[in-house]
Amino acid sequence: MRTLLATAAVMFLIAATLIQPTAAESKVDHPWYLSEVIEKSVRELPIFMSVTATTTIPKVQETVAAKFGPMGKTAKAAGVGFEGPAIFIYRGSTGDMEQPFDLTMGMPVTADAKDVGEYKVAKLPGYQCLSTYYTGDITHLGEAWGKFSGQAMQRGAQPTGDSREVYLFWEGPDSPNNVLELQIGIERK
Numbered sequence: 001m002r003t004l005l006a007t008a009a010v011m012f013l014i015a016a017t018l019i020q021p022t023a024a025e026s027k028v029d030h031p032w033y034l035s036e037v038i039e040k041s042v043r044e045l046p047i048f049m050s051v052t053a054t055t056t057i058p059k060v061q062e063t064v065a066a067k068f069g070p071m072g073k074t075a076k077a078a079g080v081g082f083e084g085p086a087i088f089i090y091r092g093s094t095g096d097m098e099q100p101f102d103l104t105m106g107m108p109v110t111a112d113a114k115d116v117g118e119y120k121v122a123k124l125p126g127y128q129c130l131s132t133y134y135t136g137d138i139t140h141l142g143e144a145w146g147k148f149s150g151q152a153m154q155r156g157a158q159p160t161g162d163s164r165e166v167y168l169f170w171e172g173p174d175s176p177n178n179v180l181e182l183q184i185g186i187e188r189k
Helices: 002-008 057-068 071-077 138-154
Strands: 038-042 045-055 086-091 101-108 120-124 127-135 159-169 179-186
Touching: 045 057, 045 071, 045 086, 057 086, 057 101, 071 101, 127 138, 127 159, 138 159, 138 179
Parallel strands: none
Antiparallel strands: 038 127, 045 101, 045 120, 086 101, 086 159, 127 179, 159 179
């Protein structure tokens, strides 16, 4: 996880004013917030370096440390430059703690990037999603996903089975200032 934190330091910053809690959330006494849920189209990323591993929810941190953690150093040694924030893609995760799913971990890279060992360069397709911004430490991320998923279900959207975390600002796992965009892929209307 520590290596992930070092890699995450290259992520884009977003203005804190974009991540304001809703009036209802302002009255809740917890160390994290979710923004209003919106539906949006996410554009394709033409050059995305990533690695995919099969994991389970309890083993996500271990998987990230083993697979994504070394990516920054490996890519830098090969002359690859990063062009945006880390993105984690959960494919087939249902919330069941023991059900295996595929976790793709990667970052947009410079146009001249090539595959480096197990890190492959390809397009990351765009998609339609429900989106919210999470502000808080990593220990409350599961709780935030639960709340966001509940809000998504209330909207009646048909999920695709793909969800993403976009790491927009990262100070460390215990920081209340971390900012992530959470996305739940939905069928296009």
